[in-house]
Amino acid sequence: MSVIHRRKVGGRNLLFTHSSDGVIRAFYNSCPHRGALVCREGKGNAKVFRCFYHAWSFNNQGELVGLPDKEGFLEDHNCDGSKNMMAVKRLESYRGFIFVNFDDNAISLEDYLGNAKEYLDLVADQTEVGMEVLQDSQEYSVRANWKLLCENSFDLYHGVPTHKTYFDIVATRGGIMEKGSLVGEAHDLGNGHAVMEYYAPWPRPIGKWIEGYGEEAKEIIEKINARLVERFGEERAHRISKKNRNILIFPNLVINDIMAIAIRTFYPIEPGYIEVSAYALAPKNETENFKQVRNDSYLEFLGPGGFATPDDNEALELCQEGFANNKEVEWNDISKGMNRAIPQATDEAQMRAFWREWNVRIMDAEAKKIDAGRVKV
Template identity: 50%
Template sequence: MADFPRIIDDRAASRFLVPREAFTSEATFEREYAAIFDRCWLYLGHASELAEPGSFLTRKVARRPILFTRDKAGEYHALFNACPHRGALVCRERKGAARAFMCMYHGWTFGSDGHLMSLPGSSGYPDGFKTDPQKQMVHVPRMERFGDFFFISFAADGEDLATYLAEAGDYLRLVSEHSASGMQIVGGTQEYAIRGNWKLLAENSFDGYHAACNHSTYLEYLKNANGALGATPLSGIAHDLGNGHAMVEYTAPWGRPIAHWVPLWGEEGKAEIAAIHAALEARVGSERAERIAHRNRNMVIFPNLVMNDIMAVTVRTFYPTAPGYMEINAWALAPREESEWLRKYRLYNFTEFLGPGGFATPDDVEAIEKCQQGYASGGDGLVNDISKGMNREDGALFDDEEQMRCFWREWDRRLAAVEA
């Protein structure tokens, strides 16, 4: 038998169970890094974050410090942010512009592509030392670009990024099509931590079942804010996008800067939204424009990339540092050409609902942490039930749990492959 907790996926009996040990076991946590985070494609950043040649940013991805650069020729590089000499961080800044990076420990200096440019006391080293491949900064084994989204993999082999993304790739394109001139990351980064297992946030990110109860305060707030809600009902379906990726797509009564008007925006706003919608139709066709403007999407790209295309567009990643602890980063994505008042509304929504101090995220954090605390009650064989909608013949609804089952099947498959 496998020495990690296996899901119970009994389709005939409409029974889907996940052992709670999967959220608490240290051995399972380490196996997840070997089977998932060391093998899957992981989100690194957006092209707009390195808008000019010479720009850079640093980021931690799956416990590893990464230096993401754009060299003077405009080429992008993903480097392990560690000096080949003694291992110190080469770049200690969060982001900026630089033609070279000098390690603070001994002064070794590297170009944006990681090559060793100079080192103090070079006469003490043999000929050819500076060009030795082992003396250069190490590139992440694989980096690929899908539109303006960059992903990396720590595995030297495996499927290409487009194959890995499967049908999720079309929804990344859909987000990009919000803009005629390109999308951009706006402002800074939301950073926070949750005392809970990372898979709980994966579940929560596209769980339509919890909204009415867990986010009741936000829904009441919108009802009492004059004109903040339109007449569109809340309804939708779940999509299996392949390879563990899944999504809920639904209509909702709140406004969307692209391009769903609500009375709060007034007649002037209505005219601008109508113009945006007309331009969208001309560019992508009426059917796709309708989906972009009037449908919301909460998507999880396995294992840990969330795209919330709702009242604002949020890009979110989360990485575990222990079975019961994770670190989260989130960014707002918006059209470059967006007007000042729409941008203001978008960012207000981003912080009001999705931010760590907004209406939704504190609710979600509390629920996740209470789940993790509940697992400490112990008891052999305790399981979570994720079977809602499993017996629905005409397809899962947005408040069913098929999207979570997609995630868990891929999780189980990958851990079983490592076990084998």
């Protein structure tokens, strides 16, 4: 029996399976017979995947195991395995985060993540038993260019003016904006990855209790903090539990470790329209009551109907409309913090890191086009 999840990654329909042998696999979700999706459900459990169109069946290793009217095919049909489901060649993981790569010649995941691994570790180290996604993903769309969402995802400068209502509500529950709130640093992590790490007035299920969480949650959080100190010492435990971080893994993976842990991926459908998938992440061993506290905290701010996401989407769509004036009006100033030796979390160094990598990729792509043209000539 396999646990299955269907995902779209980079425009490809993929089927992920986690089998009883402990192996995680990824297949292109296309029947090798006539191309139909083999699996239509978003998630579930199955021993065999049966194509709806002609009933070809495949086991959880992608092997063709069922073929109606087999006598109608040649005796050596599928002897070379060409009619099995095609597996994704590059499937790699880091601390439980699963990545696929469609480029056979790309560098390893470890090398690609580089300095970003330090911040993924801060997320993964919040539990000894592993993380899980809470319920289903949230799916929504934004009428804006996808790179605007990259910028927005680690833009602390807009936090207070754009999301003032949320900060006001948090204050009524004990999350008061103090002198050190929204103070921190921004870091270019290489390869286009970047992060901002900072303190904030909102609660954190991993380590910052406020009255709105209730007394039961207070005791749980105190135990979590004590265990973190036991495992990592005071300094690292404090960093894991008290600091917030918004991480961008270039080009379009966002991990927000703030009042809850959110994972977002997003893909451009056209230059001014993107589709977003968002997931809430949590330790596997949390009680149902505390898991509800965490999920409420996630949905209140990060959910598609929360206090932040609709505001952000509105801001991005306003930017997209405003960019229609770009022939006459200079736009997208991301110079904030260039006058500081150490960029602050409310600066824009993290955005510059993204755009520098984007510029390199564009220049490389243009150079390849030129080289290809020269070869043709």
